[in-house]
Amino acid sequence: MSKITLTTEGDRHIVVTRRFAAPPEAVYRAHTEPKLLQKWLSGPEGWTMPACISEARPNGKIRFEWTNGKGGGFYLTGEYLELEPFSRIVHVERMHLPDPTPDNHVETIFQADGTGTLLTLRMTLPDAETRAAMLKTGMEHGMEASYVRLEAMTAAGHNSASQGAPGA
């Protein structure tokens, strides 16, 4: 149920899938309403998102601010591009670490799956510099990098080929 899959698509994209035990409407709302976003997009363990702007309309602003309560913090800004209520969101975002990273173009798809939802997140693979900055930030923020075994990664690659892209 809660298994996340993460695969690379070509050399430019990362595709993430995850199932949720709630209908698309609820999952979509949790992705667009600030009060709900603040609850789950709260950052690394011990961090919170005290400020959240999410104007869910085309050209609407996105701004998420995280803090560890000890003077540490970073933020993300972005814009909504397309919104199809309860089924699809397209937005761009960039992290400020503190320099802005190149725009990450993200498509989020919400598909009914029985009584639940299949979420598919398709994002741009960040460039080498951004990946290094993310890794460094992740380490600073105490995310433990657990090493995935090569077999698991290559198996995931095959899965993505055999399952096909949802909606394809």
Next chain:
Amino acid sequence: MQPDLDAAFSALSDPTRRAILARLALGEATVMQLAEPFEMTQPAVSRHLKVLESAGLISRRIEGTKRPCRLAQDGIQAIDQWLSMLRDALARNYDRLDEVLADMKPENGKEKQ
């Protein structure tokens, strides 16, 4: 060789190259040994190996006339580390989202019924 993540991700975009890496995860192999299960010509396999080698994902040594290949741990780990950090961060967020969605349910029920 310094792992080059851009070249590595590019090298990994090909299913045959991923399959070659999966085979090499079991141990060192020669071009001939690699060509067999994939029903490919040796030159075709050699071309894939060249891409993997320049991306820092495999290394080759010389043994007589053979050049057996093995996984290059540095290159593999650099990719693993980055992808697993992303996966862990997303997994934690989505586990929290499960809880948020569970809390939303009674409210949805009230609105709808």
